[in-house]
Amino acid sequence: MIELKKLSKTFESASGPVEALRDIDLTINDGEIFGIIGLSGAGKSTLVRCINLLERPSAGQVIIDGRDMTALPRAELLKMRRSISMIFQGFNLLEQRNVLKNVCFPLEISGVKKQEAEKRAGDLLKLVGLEDKADKFPAQLSGGQKQRVAIARALATNPKYLLCDEATSALDPNTTRSILELLRTINQTMGVTIIVITHEMKVIDQICDRVAVIDNSRIAEEGRVSEVFTNPQSDIARDLILPQDRAALDTAGGRQVRLTFDGLYSQAPIISQMVLDCQAPVNILFADTKEYEGVIYGHMIIELPTDERQADKIIAWLSNSQVGWKEEK
Amino acid sequence: MLSEMFYKLWANGLIQMAVFETIYMTVIATAFSYLFGLPLGMILCVTDVNGIRPTPWVNRILGFVVNFFRSIPFIILMVAMLPVARFILGTSLGNGAVIVMLVIGASPYVARMVESSVKEVGAGVIEAAQSMGCTNMQIITKVLLPEAKPSLINGAVISMVTILGYSAMAATIGGTGLGQVAIIYGHQRNNADITWICVLLTVAIVQIIQIVGTTIARKTDKRIK
Numbered sequence: 001m002i003e004l005k006k007l008s009k010t011f012e013s014a015s016g017p018v019e020a021l022r023d024i025d026l027t028i029n030d031g032e033i034f035g036i037i038g039l040s041g042a043g044k045s046t047l048v049r050c051i052n053l054l055e056r057p058s059a060g061q062v063i064i065d066g067r068d069m070t071a072l073p074r075a076e077l078l079k080m081r082r083s084i085s086m087i088f089q090g091f092n093l094l095e096q097r098n099v100l101k102n103v104c105f106p107l108e109i110s111g112v113k114k115q116e117a118e119k120r121a122g123d124l125l126k127l128v129g130l131e132d133k134a135d136k137f138p139a140q141l142s143g144g145q146k147q148r149v150a151i152a153r154a155l156a157t158n159p160k161y162l163l164c165d166e167a168t169s170a171l172d173p174n175t176t177r178s179i180l181e182l183l184r185t186i187n188q189t190m191g192v193t194i195i196v197i198t199h200e201m202k203v204i205d206q207i208c209d210r211v212a213v214i215d216n217s218r219i220a221e222e223g224r225v226s227e228v229f230t231n232p233q234s235d236i237a238r239d240l241i242l243p244q245d246r247a248a249l250d251t252a253g254g255r256q257v258r259l260t261f262d263g264l265y266s267q268a269p270i271i272s273q274m275v276l277d278c279q280a281p282v283n284i285l286f287a288d289t290k291e292y293e294g295v296i297y298g299h300m301i302i303e304l305p306t307d308e309r310q311a312d313k314i315i316a317w318l319s320n321s322q323v324g325w326k327e328e329k
Numbered sequence: 330m331l332s333e334m335f336y337k338l339w340a341n342g343l344i345q346m347a348v349f350e351t352i353y354m355t356v357i358a359t360a361f362s363y364l365f366g367l368p369l370g371m372i373l374c375v376t377d378v379n380g381i382r383p384t385p386w387v388n389r390i391l392g393f394v395v396n397f398f399r400s401i402p403f404i405i406l407m408v409a410m411l412p413v414a415r416f417i418l419g420t421s422l423g424n425g426a427v428i429v430m431l432v433i434g435a436s437p438y439v440a441r442m443v444e445s446s447v448k449e450v451g452a453g454v455i456e457a458a459q460s461m462g463c464t465n466m467q468i469i470t471k472v473l474l475p476e477a478k479p480s481l482i483n484g485a486v487i488s489m490v491t492i493l494g495y496s497a498m499a500a501t502i503g504g505t506g507l508g509q510v511a512i513i514y515g516h517q518r519n520n521a522d523i524t525w526i527c528v529l530l531t532v533a534i535v536q537i538i539q540i541v542g543t544t545i546a547r548k549t550d551k552r553i554k
Contacts, residue, residue: 052460081462092457095552096475106461108471137551150457157461 002028002051002161002195007060009046020046022217024060030160033187033194035208035225037201037240043217044197048163051195052084053077064161082110085154089166091146093138099125099149100134106156117156124152128182144175151182155190162186164196168203180206201240205229205290213237229290230260230297231324241299254303255311256285260324261298270323271302278317280310301328332520344510348530351506354424355493355534358431362488365436369395370443371469377448381455381465395437403434403495407502410434427496427504435492442484450476479550486542490535497531507531 007024010017020043028034038044049055051062053069062069064080072080085106093102103121104114112120125131128148138146147167154162164183168176184207187194196208204211204225212222215236221228232238261270275282282302289298304311318325338344373391376384398406407430414426450473458472474481497508507527515524547553 054456054459078462078464081460084460086457086460088453088457090451090453092451092453094454094472094476096478096550098551105458105471109458109461109463109467139552163460 001030001065002026002193003061003063004047004050005061005063007047007050007057007062009043009050009055010058019217021050021057024214024219026212026219026222028193028195030193031187031191032209033184033196033207035196035198035204035211036214037198037204037211038214038236039240040199042214044199044214045165047214048086048165048195048197051161051163052081052086082106082157083159084161084163085157085159086163086165087147087150087154087167089169091138091143091150091170093146093149093153095138098135098137099130099141102138102149103152103156106153110157120156121152124155125149127155127186128152142175143171144179147171147175147179148182151179151186155186155192160193162192162194164194164198166197166199169198169200176203177206183207213240226295226297230262230299254283254306256301256303256328257315257318258326258328259300259302259318260326261289261300262295262324270321271300274314274317274321278310278313280305280307280314282314331522334514334518334520335523335526338510338514338523344526344530347505347507347510347527348534350424351493351496351508351531352534354428354431354496354499354504354506355489358428358435358492358496359485359489361428361432362435362439362492363485365432366439366488367443369436369440371447371473373440373444374447374473375465375469379452381459381468395440398433398437399441404498404501406430406434407499411502422503424505427499427502430499430502431492431495434495435488438491439484439488442488443481446477446480446484447473449480479546479552482542482546482549486539486546489538489542493531493535493538 004024004026007021008019009021010019012018024047036044036047046055050057051064051069053062057070064084067080069077069080094105097105100118100121103124104117107117107120108114122131122134125134128151130145130148130152133141133145133149138149141149150167162183167183168179171179180203183194183196186192187207194207196203198204208225210223211225211228213220213228213234213236215234220234220236221232228237229241232241259270271282271284282304285301285303287298287300289296291297304314315327335344369391373388373395374380375382376388376391378385378388401409410430410433411421411426413433414429415421417429418425420426454472454476455468458468463472496504496506497511500506500508500512507530511524511527514520515527
C-alpha cells in the first residue's frame, strides 16, 4: 500500500518558489490500477517522482508498505526502489545495450548472476512478445516495441509497484491500446500494483480502477473511475471528460442540462420518453457511454428549448425521474 | 627536386625515427592525459548543478583549475612547467619531459572533452537508472561511460590530434620528432622541402588517426541501425 500524507513539493526557481504539489493525501491499495490525471503542468509527474523519491518532497510523508520513504537512509532507499519500478514517456532504454541486456540491467545492478539474469530476461521478453528481438538494439525498434522492452525491464526485479509516467503519450492509439492491455494483464496475472500518470481520459477509462484528478498542484477529485466519469464534481474533471471544444458549439442559447445514466437507465429510451411526455424538443449537444466492470454508464448534455415554460416542464420531468441530472453553467 | 639534406636524413633513418617519435609521444601523452582527464571530466559532470551529485564547491574549484590551465598558450605553459618535469623525472630534457608537459597541457582539455561527451547522455536514461536503485558509482560505470562511449572515442580522436600538434611545438624546448626535424633541418638550415615533407607526414598521421578513430566510434555506436 502506498500512502501519501500531506505531501508538498516546492521548487526554487529564479523567479521565486514554485509550488508543484500542495497537501496531497492519497492512498493506493495493493493490486489496483490507480490513475492520476491532469493537464500538463498540473504536478502529476512531480507527484509520481515523489513516490520513489526521485524528487524529495518538501513536506509530508510517502509511506510504502508501512515504511516512511522520506526517512530511509540512502542505501535502504536504493534497495526499496527495486520494488518500485518505473516506465517513462521517452522509454529511456540504454541505447548502447541490446534488448536482452537492457532487461538484464536492473538484475545486474542488484548482483544477480549473468546466466540467471539472462534467463529471466528471456522469460520477460516472451511475456511482452519480443523474444525474437533479444539481440536488436533500441534504435532498431518501434516506439511500442521500446515501451515493451521498458516494461520487461521494469518487471525484471519482480516489483510490487509499477509507476507509469505518461507511458503511452508518445504512442499512436493502436499501440497505446496494446500497451495498456499488456499493463492490465501484468496487473491481473502478476498482481503488480500500477500507478498510471496521464493527461488522457481514455487511458484512465481503459485500465484504471480508481482515479485522482490533479489540478493546480492539488487533488481536485478522487474516486472510482465509474463514479468520477459519470458524476464529475470538479471543473477540471468535467473538462477532462468532456471534449474541450464543447463551448464552441453553436447553440441556440437555451439552458444546458447534463444527464448521467448508470447501469439501470442506460437501457431505457429516456430521451424519447421525456420528449413525448413534455411535448418539448431538446437538442443533444454531447453524448457518450462507457462500460465499467460490465455496467454501461453514460452521460449526455442536452440543450433545453429557449421557451422557459417548456424548459421548466423538462426540469420538472427530470426531477421526478430516476435519472441523474444537473444544470450546466 | 629534393635537397641533398633530405637523402642524408632519410639514409640515416632520422626522418623515420622522427615519425616514430611523434607517434610515440602522442600516444603515450594521450593515454596519460585520459588517465587524469577522464576522471576529472567525470567529476565535473557529476558535481554539476544538474549532475547526479551536485556539489557546487567541487565543481567550481575544478572548473577554475581546468580553465586556468586551458587559458595558457601551450608554448608558454611548457616553459613554465619545466620545473615540474624536473621534479617528476629529475630532468627537464628529452622526450620524457616533453610527455609530462603534454599531459599537463592536454589533461584539462581532455577533461572538458569528456565532460561534454558525458553530458550528452540523456537525463531520462539516468533517471531510469536512479529509479532502479542504481548507486551513483553504478550510474557512472554502467550508464554514463558506456552510453557516452562513441562520443568519448570521437573526443579522443580530437584530443589526440591536438596533442600531436602540441608535440611538434615541444621541439622548441628540446623535444624530438617531426617538429624538431622541421625546425632544425628545414627552417634553420633553409631546406623548404624538408619542412614540407614534415608537413605532409604530419597530415598523413592525423588522417590515419582520424579515419581509424571515426571508424571505431561508428562501429561501437549502436544507435546507428
